[in-house]
Amino acid sequence: MENLKAGGHDAQQPPDVVVVGEALIDVVTTPNSREEHPGGSPANVAYGLGLLGVTTGLLTAIAPDARGISIENHLRRAGVALLPGSKSLTRTATATAALGPDGSATYDFDIHWDLPRATPAYFPKILHTGSIATFLNPGANTVKSLIKQAHTQCTITYDPNIRPSLLGSHAEAKATFEELVSLTDVVKLSDEDAHWLYPGKTLVETADHILRLGTGLTVITKGAEGSQFTSAAATITIPAFKATVADTIGAGDSYMAALILGLLTRGTKGFAPAVMEQLGRTAAAAAAITVQRAGANPPTLDELKSALEVPTPRSHAIG
Numbered sequence: 540m541e542n543l544k545a546g547g548h549d550a551q552q553p554p555d556v557v558v559v560g561e562a563l564i565d566v567v568t569t570p571n572s573r574e575e576h577p578g579g580s581p582a583n584v585a586y587g588l589g590l591l592g593v594t595t596g597l598l599t600a601i602a603p604d605a606r607g608i609s610i611e612n613h614l615r616r617a618g619v620a621l622l623p624g625s626k627s628l629t630r631t632a633t634a635t636a637a638l639g640p641d642g643s644a645t646y647d648f649d650i651h652w653d654l655p656r657a658t659p660a661y662f663p664k665i666l667h668t669g670s671i672a673t674f675l676n677p678g679a680n681t682v683k684s685l686i687k688q689a690h691t692q693c694t695i696t697y698d699p700n701i702r703p704s705l706l707g708s709h710a711e712a713k714a715t716f717e718e719l720v721s722l723t724d725v726v727k728l729s730d731e732d733a734h735w736l737y738p739g740k741t742l743v744e745t746a747d748h749i750l751r752l753g754t755g756l757t758v759i760t761k762g763a764e765g766s767q768f769t770s771a772a773a774t775i776t777i778p779a780f781k782a783t784v785a786d787t788i789g790a791g792d793s794y795m796a797a798l799i800l801g802l803l804t805r806g807t808k809g810f811a812p813a814v815m816e817q818l819g820r821t822a823a824a825a826a827a828i829t830v831q832r833a834g835a836n837p838p839t840l841d842e843l844k845s846a847l848e849v850p851t852p853r854s855h856a857i858g
Contacts, residue, residue, distance in 0.1 A: 552594075553596070553661045553663060554594045554595050554596040554620060554663055555593055555594045555595070555663055555664045555665065555803060556585075556588055556593055556594070556595045556596070556663055556664065556665045556666070556667060556799060556803070557595070557596045557597075557598060557622070557663040557665075557666050557667070558581050558582075558584050558585040558588070558595060558596070558597045558598070558666075558667045558668070559581065559597075559598045559599075559654075559666065559667070559668040559672060559682055559685060560579065560580065560581025560582070560584075560597075560598075560599060560667075560668050560669055560670055560671070560672035560673070560682070561579040561580070561581055561582065561599060561600065561632060561650065561652055561670060561671050561672050562577070562578075562579040562581070562582035562597065562599040562600075562601050562610045562614075562625075562631075562632075563577075563578055563579040563582070563601075563610075563631065563632035563633055563634050563648075563650060564576070564577060564578065564606045564609065564610070564631060564632070564633045564634070565577070565578035565579075565633075565634050565635075565636050565788065565835070566633055566634070566635040566636065567636045567638065567644075567788070568635060568636070568637050568638070569637075569638050575606075575609075576835065577609055577610045577613040577614070577835075578634060578788070578789070578835050579599070579632070579634070579670070579671075580669060580670035580671075580698065580700045580791070580792050581597070581599065581667070581668065581669060581670055581672060582597060582599060582610065582614065583789050583792035583793070583796075583835045583837070584667060584669075584698075584792045584795045584796050584799070585597040585614065585617075585619045585796075586613065586614055586617045586619060586796075586835075586837065587617075587789075587792055587793050587795070587796030587797070587825070587837035587838075588617075588619070588796045588799060588800065589614070589617030589618040589619040590617050590796075590837055590838065590839045590840070591796060591797065591800045591837075591838075591839070591840045591843065592840045593796075593799070593800060593803065594618070595617075595618070595619045595620070596619070596620045596621075596622045596663070597614060597619055597620070597621055597622060597625065598622040598624070598625060598654070598657070598685075599621070599622075599625045600625060600627050600628050600632075600651075600652060600653055600654055600678065601625060601626055601627075601628060601631045601632075602626065602628040602629055602630050602631045603626050604630065604631055606631035606633070607626065607628075607631040610631065624654070624655045624657065627653065627654070627655060628651060628653070630651070632648070632649060632650035632651065632652075633648070633649045633650070634646045634647070634648050634649075634650070635647045635648075635649075636788060641784070644788050646702065646704075647704070648671070648702065648704065648705055650671060650675070650705070652671060652672060652675040652676075652677075652678035652679070653677050653678045653681075654678045654681040654682065655681070656681060656684070657681070657685060658688075659685070659688060659689065662689055662692040662693040663693055664693060664694065664803060665693060665694045665695075665696060665799055665802060665803060666685075666686070666689045666693055666694070666695050666696075667695075667696045667697070667698075667795070667799060668682055668685075668686065668695075668696075668697055668719075669697050669698035669699055669700050669795075670698065670699070670700035670702070671700075671702055671705055673697070673699065673715065673716075673719055674699075674702075674705065674706055674712060674715055675705055679715070683718070683719065686719060686722050686723075687722060690722040690723070694724045694725070694802060695722060695723040695724050695725075696723065696724065696725045696726075696727070696795070696798070696799055696802070697719055697720065697723045697725070697726050697727070697754075698726075698727045698728060698791070698792075698795050699716050699726075699728055699732055699736075700728075700729075700732065700791065701728075701729075701731070701732040701735050701736065703735060709735075712736070713736055716736060717752055720749055720752040720753060720754050721752050721753040721754075722753070723753070723754045724754060724755045724756070725754065725755065725756045725757075725758070725798070725802065726749055726754045726756070726757050726758070727757075727758040727759075727760070727791075727794070727795055727798060728757075728758070728759055728760075729759070729760050729761075729762075729791060730742060730759055730760065730761045730762070733745045733746075733759050742759050742761070742767055743767070743769070743774060745757075745759070746759055746767060746769035746774065747769065747774075749769075750769055750770070750771070755770065755771075755810060756768065756769070756770050756810045756815070757769045757770075758798065758819070758822075760791060760794060760826075761779075762779070763779050764779065765777050765778045765779045765819075765823065766779070766794075766819055766822070766823060768810070768815035768816075768818070768819050770809075770810035770811075770815060771810070772809070772810060772811050772812060772815075773811075773812045773815070775812050775815055775816065775819075777815075777816060777819030777820060777822075777823055778823070779823055779826075779827065780823050780824055780826075780827035780846065780849070781827070782827040782828075782830050782831050783831055784830045784831070785830065785831055785832055785833050788833075788835050789829055789835025789836065789837060790826045790829045790830045791826070792835060792837070793825040793826050793828070793829040793835075793837035793838065794822045794823070794825055794826040795822070796825065796837060797821050797822040797824070797825035797826075797838075797843060798818055798821070798822040800821065801817065801818040801821045801822065802818070805817070805818075820847065821843070821847065824838075824843055824846040824847050825837060825838050825843055825846075827846065828842055828843070828846055
């Protein structure tokens with residue numbers, strides 16, 4: 540990869556957000572069907588940002604095969620630019636998702652993750668990374684190098700999106716996570732991620748621990764129980780929006796995309812309770828829309844605005 544300049548964007552007007560991480564094909568199986576959809580947590584976040592009207596570039600690793608072309612076309616439909624160097628593999632990765640009766644998904648991965656070394660030609664307003672891309676070598680080392688170059692130049696957001704079947708030892712995964720956290724401004728993880736990383740801690744204790752590692756805001760999502768926001772100012776719980784669940788594929792990524800949209804809108808200079816509530820409500824609305832639809836199907840900006848017009852319970856402080 541020559542640099543991080545996005546095709547489709549003027550060199551003087553780079554994307555507001557660059558997402559770094561895996562793009563793959565979700566092979567969704569049920570007892571009666573088998574379907575393929577573009578996916579991968581970082582790619583889903585980039586796609587969600589595109590639908591929300593954010594100029595976005597994705598640095599990933601796919602192959603110039605039929606599945607890779609499907610991913611590229613999918614991203615293009617949302618206005619997402621595939622950054623140079625992203626077509627570096629000989630086979631596009633897959634994640635086979637088996638759906639349970641409640642719509643939850645379990646995954647089996649066929650993935651090789653690698654990125655060419657890069658020297659950024661510019662820094663976006665926000666750089667987001669996460670998931671497999673930050674744990675699976677050799678690509679994880681390149682991601683870490685990029686974050687180290689960028690963290691003093693732009694806002695860094697991180698969602699570990701833990702996949703235990705792809706990780707080494709717990710100690711190694713935790714050390715990798717904590718090293719990256721120290722370079723971030725916002726960390727978002729699910730309650731399942733939090734319990735896996737810190738099995739002896741409550742969610743409040745985990746959030747406080749992550750904050751002490753150096754990030755400015757820790758967000759822990761809890762499904763139907765809402766989400767927990769922790770900053771130096773306070774810890775608050777944001778209620779979830781009511782939704783009839785079709786499946787949970789992509790819900791966390793839609794949440795992350797809407798959270799990034801909120802950060803772009805208001806910046807990251809301090810996270811007072813009122814600011815956290817606004818960020819959390821926007822993200823919760825996006826996730827609620829997604830779970831009501833099959834697959835990783837995030838909302839458009841118009842859909843998100845409509846959902847936010849519906850009154851919801853107020854957040855409340857913890858402790």
